[in-house]
Amino acid sequence: MELLRHDFLRHALAAAVVAGLSLSYLGVYVVLRRIVFVGAALAQLGAAGVGLALLLEQSPLVWGSLTVLAGVLGFALLPPQERQVSRESLLGAVYALASALALLFVARSPVGEAHMVSLLFGDLLAVGHGDMELLAGACFAVLALHLVGYHAFVAVTVDPAFSHAVGVRERVTNLLFYLSLGVLVGACIRAIGALVVFAFLVLPPIAGLLWARRWRQAFTLAAVTAVLAAVGGLWLSFHYDLPAGPSVVALCGALTALAAWAKWVVQRLSARPTLSTEKTLRQSL
Numbered sequence: 001m002e003l004l005r006h007d008f009l010r011h012a013l014a015a016a017v018v019a020g021l022s023l024s025y026l027g028v029y030v031v032l033r034r035i036v037f038v039g040a041a042l043a044q045l046g047a048a049g050v051g052l053a054l055l056l057e058q059s060p061l062v063w064g065s066l067t068v069l070a071g072v073l074g075f076a077l078l079p080p081q082e083r084q085v086s087r088e089s090l091l092g093a094v095y096a097l098a099s100a101l102a103l104l105f106v107a108r109s110p111v112g113e114a115h116m117v118s119l120l121f122g123d124l125l126a127v128g129h130g131d132m133e134l135l136a137g138a139c140f141a142v143l144a145l146h147l148v149g150y151h152a153f154v155a156v157t158v159d160p161a162f163s164h165a166v167g168v169r170e171r172v173t174n175l176l177f178y179l180s181l182g183v184l185v186g187a188c189i190r191a192i193g194a195l196v197v198f199a200f201l202v203l204p205p206i207a208g209l210l211w212a213r214r215w216r217q218a219f220t221l222a223a224v225t226a227v228l229a230a231v232g233g234l235w236l237s238f239h240y241d242l243p244a245g246p247s248v249v250a251l252c253g254a255l256t257a258l259a260a261w262a263k264w265v266v267q268r269l270s271a272r273p274t275l276s277t278e279k280t281l282r283q284s285l
Contacts, residue, residue, distance in 0.1 A: 011132055012124040013234055016248060019188040020226030022139040023200035024208070025146065026181055028218050029157050031205045037091045038075065039201040042182060044098035045071040046189030046197070051105030061134060065186030072182030102194075124234070124244040127191050138187035142180045153177060154215055192245060199249045200226055207259035225255050 030039050049067030053060040071094065127135075146153060155163035156173045164170055188197050208222030233248030 008125055008127075009234070009238065011127045011129070012244060013231065015127045015132055015135055015191045016124055016230035016234060016244075017227055018136055018139050019192050019197075020200050020204070020230040021223050022143055022184055023188060023197060024204035024222040024226035025143065025219055026184060027201040027205035028208065028222055029153060029177065030181070030201050031209060032157050036202055037088060037095070038178075039181070039185070040198050041091045041095045041098065042068050042071055042185045043189065043194040043198045043201075044095050044102065046185055047102040047194040048098040048105065049186075050190055051102040051109070054109040055105045060190045061131065061187070064189045065183065068182045068186035068189070069179070072178045075178060123190075124192060124248075131191055135187050135191055138183055142184045145176065145180055149173065149176065192248075196245045196249055199252050200229075203252045203256040204229065207256040210259050210263045225252070225259070229255055 027039070030036060046064045046068045049064040050060040052058075052067070053063035056063075075091075152163070152168045152173045155166065155168050156170050156177075160170050163173070185197055185201075188200075192200075204222040204225035205218070207225045208218045208220070211221055212218035229248055229252035233251045234244055236242055236251065237244040237247040
C-alpha cells in the first residue's frame, strides 16, 4: 500500500496495469497467429518514432504512434513476395533498421543520453496526467473494438476458412486487428518502452495459453499474469531501488517460466497425452 502514497507511483502503477491488460489481451492473438516478430518490429518502429520526436523536440507520444501506424499500413499493403523475399525477412530488416535509427536519433538529440535507457524501458515513473489520459483512452478504445468484434477476431485467428464460411470478412477483420495493434503499441511505447511492450505482448499470453482450455481462460490468465508482473515489478523497483521497466520485464519472465514449469510437472504426474493449445481452442469455438 505504500506504493499508493505517492502521485507518481500511482500514475506509474495505473499506466503499467492498463498497458499490461491491453497488450496481454491482444498478445493472445499475436502468439496464436504466429506474428510475434510483427510485434517486435512495431515496438522498434515506435522507439524510432520516439527517438525522432526527441531529436525534433516534438511530442514522443504522437510521433511514436504515427511511425507505428505507418508500419502497420506498410505491413497490411505489402504485396506477397514469398518467392523472392519472405515476409519474415522484411520484418527482420524493418526491426534492424528501426533499432539503428532509434539509437541514432537519440544520440543526436540534445537530451539523448538521458533518454537512451528510457527508449527501451520507457519512463514509467514520469507518466503524468496527460500521458495517462491518452494511454487509457487508446487502450479502452482498442479493447472496446475487440469486445464488439470478439467472435470475428477469434474465428479469423483460429480458422480463416471457417470464418469465411460463416460470413466473417477476413480482410476487414485482419486490417482492424493490425490497426488496433498499431494504435495500442504506439500509445504504450512512450510510457513503458519498446522492450516492456514486447514483453507484455508475448510473455503473459504464453503463460495463459499454457493452461487455458477456453478462449476466455486464455485472455483472463494472460491478463492476470500481466497485472501481477506490473504490480510486483513496481513493488520490487520501489523497495529495492531498481529500474521500473526491467523489474516488470524480469518478473513477467519469471511468472511465465513458473507457469511453464508447473505445466511440465502436471503433465509428468498425469502421464496423459494432451492436445496442443491451438487444437484445444479450435474445439472450444
